[in-house]
Amino acid sequence: MNINKTLLTLSLSATFLPSLSNAGEVEVLHWWTSGGEAKSVQELKAMLEEQGHSWKDFAVAGGGGESAMTVLKTRAVSGNPPSAAQIKGHDIQEWGGLGFLTNLDDVAQSGKWDDVVPTMVTDVMKFNGEYVAVPVNVHRVNWLWANPEVLKxxxxxxxKTLDEFFAAAEKIKAAGYIPLAHGGQPWQDATVFEAVALDVLGSDDYRKAFVELDMDTLSGDKMVEVFTKFKKVHDYIDANSPGRDWNVATSMVINGEAAMQIMGDWAKGEFTAAGKVPGKDYICAPAPGTDGQFTHNVDSFAFFEIKDEANVSAQKALAATILDKDFQEVFNLNKGSIPVRTDMDMSAFDQCALDSMATFKASAKTGDLVPSMAHGMSTTSYAQGAIYDVVTNFFNDPNADPKEAAQKLAKAVKAAI
Incomplete structure (x- = not known):
């Protein structure tokens, strides 16, 4: 795809194309700072600048976005919010309830968002029935990334199953490799935990536990089994795991130091940035035991109420550009995710993305499309924080008892809601 031609087409066709006299600035808060992610942000910046606006980058490193949210709260409360910030899931509703977000319905109607984006996604982007946020992509979280050379x-x-994973991990360990590349951070622990939970609980009980926050499911026998298997996973990560960033763990798989990683498809952006080819240099497969299931994480930007007229014009141009087909293609090719629009030509995408899109559409019909707890899609940040604490404390305590952990999980969630 000729990017310059695309930019020109976009700049001429954008509904909210500014005249140079009312060119404004957008300040965008995000935490996309690793290779594939940073490249994706540059595309958005370039497309916006092509329309005459300027982009002020407000990047706060940290894969799960916790640091970014702390900074954002300080800015918003002091009356100086950015134009847009990377916010998703239930947090969008929270910010909307506080009265900080702006109405994007005019941009949405012009772009026919309701026609091209699944209702499951648009519902999350609206507050009181009005668009206040724009979805960027759909990530599948329950992926296993593997280095075929190390496996060989x-x-x-x-x-394909957790039992097969444990058996393979033993052999990989014996061969002198790290079976599972992992970064010991709460959100990464939760990412592995929810993959194990999806397998053991199944989609319905997963939903009961992490969407409905059902106390019997959170403390039940199946959850004890989740913790038991999750504990066993710890045997196959290395001692240097604590504090490691997710992309560093991905590079361990890329470099052949580790065999596998359980991580969302943003990991694919790292393989792509390293010039690796799926099916040849690396393998993408469903996390063990979760074939046909899809844990979704939808990245999105919430748009804040700002006053300057030129900057409002730039803000609307940004909202329109995010869902433009050309941007959706180039962004998701870099990021490793799949487009949030269902009317996209997918011919430029690799097999991992095609598998992801096929499972996304199929799982929506079978009831196996579930929101990610680890990535803020299934519940509030308070309940998620309580789950993080229990999961991470358990994972890092060699003497922790799975039955006790399930009881603690239910109690912690109950206290948080």
Whole structure:
């Protein structure tokens, strides 16, 4: 795709194209600072600048966005919010309830967002029925990334179940490799935990536990089994895991130091940035035991109420550009995710993305499309924080008891809601 031609087409066709006299500035808060992510942000910046506006980058590093949210709260409360900020899931409703967000319905109607974006996604982007946020993409979280060379050297295949994973991990360990690349941060612990939970609980009980916050499910026998298997996973990560960033863990798989990583499809952006080819240099497969299921994480930007007229014009141009087909293609190719629009030509996408889109559409019909707890899609930040605490404390305590952990999980969630 000729990016310059695309930019020109977009700049001429954008509904909210500014005249240079009312060119404004957008300040955008995000935490996309790793290779594939940073490249994606540059595309958005370039498209906006092509329309005559300027972009002020407000990047706060940290994969799960906790640091960024702390900074955002300080700015918003002091009456100086950015134009847009990377906010998703239930947090959008929270910010809307506080009265900080602006109405984007004019941009949405012009772009026919309701026609091209699934209702499951648009519902999250609206507050009191009005658009206040724009979805950027759909990530599948329950992926297993593997280095085929390391698997071959250990004499194992890609594990399809957790039992196969544990058996393969033993052989990989014996062959002198790290079976599972992992970063010991709460959101990464929760990412692995929810993949295990999706397998053990199944989609319905997963929903009961992490969407409905059902106390019996959170403390029940199946949850005890989740913790038991999750504990076993710890045997296959290395001692240097605590504090490691997710993209550093991904590079361990890329470099052949580790065999596998359980991580969302943003990891694919790192493989792509390193010039690796899916099916040849790396394998993408459903996390063990979760074939046909899809844990979704939808990245989005919430738009804040600002006063300057030129900056409002720039803000609307940004909202329109995010859902433009050309941007959706180039952004998601870099990021590793799939477009949030259902009317996209997917011919430029690789097999991992095609598999992801097929499972996304199929799981929506079977009831196996579930929101990610680890990535703020299934519940409030308070309940998520309570789950994080229990999960991380358990994972890092070699003497922790799975039955006790399930009881603690239910109690912690109950206290948070």
């Amino acid at each position: 050297k250990a004499g194992v295949g890609v594990p």
